[in-house]
Amino acid sequence: MKIASIGSGNMGGTLGRRWAVGGHRVMFGSRDPFSPAIHELLQAAGPNAQAGTIKEAAxxxxxxxxxxxPEDVERVLAEAGDLRGKILINCTNRYDGESADHEVRRLARNARIVRAFHTLPWEVLANPAYDAGNATAFLYGDDPAAVTAVARLAADLGLDPVDVGSADAMAQAEAANGALWGVLSPKFGREYALRVLRRS
Structure with a gap:
């Protein structure tokens, strides 16, 4: 699949690099696609990766x-332009009481939006494998085909994708994840993850 990563920091850089190494074609969208940091990222991502402006990547x-x-969401979506028919994977987070999901849906109305990857630290996305199984990635979206595509991308990274089914369910999952983070991160740091066990 052709994937654009708007953002090349810890989250975007990690996910984009791993998808490129795994065989997907990736373009990192950046305000400065010729920066030393982007050059270093492209070296790590290999021949399937390239860089361009945000509009080119979109x-x-x-x-x-x-x-x-979060403060860059409105600007970059305006730069990206019309996303009609595109799958938009929203992994942004806000910590000021506002909903990152509502904001992105308001600003990118023509996109097929899937909420995913935002409940995991980038360190876990870089290496989701544990002795007891791979980390679970919670996701949801209104377009079943888009959700299936993003679940496949999550599985390509070695994650265990779980569709929570609705925006309300995702809000509850986010709240539970945040509460557990406060309890568990002081003990385990940023390298712990959750795994949903279910019977077949």
Whole structure:
């Protein structure tokens, strides 16, 4: 799949690099696609990766990962332009009481939006394998085909994708994850993850 990563920091850089190494074609969208940091990222990602402006990356990707700081969401979506028919993977987070999901849906109305990857630290996304099994990635979206595509991308990374089914369910999962983070991260740091066990 052709994937655009709008954002090349810890989240966007990690996910984009791993998808490129795994065989997907990836374009990192950046305000400065010729920066030393982007050059270093492209070296790590290999021949399937390239860089361009945010608008170029958005035009390139069949799926677009939105992995920017909350204060940059409105600007980069305006730069990206019309995303009609594109899968937009929203992994942004806000910590000021506002909903990152509602904001992205308001600003990218024409996209097929899937909420995913935002409940996991980038360190876990870099290596989701544990002795007891792989980390679970919670996701949801209104477009079943888009959700299936993003679940496949999650599985390509070695994650265990679980569709929570609705925006309300995701809000509850986010709240539970946040509460557990406060309890568990002081003990285990940023390298712990959750795994949903279910019977077949």
């Amino acid at each position: 035009a390139f990707g069949e799926a677009i990962l939105l992995a920017v700081r």
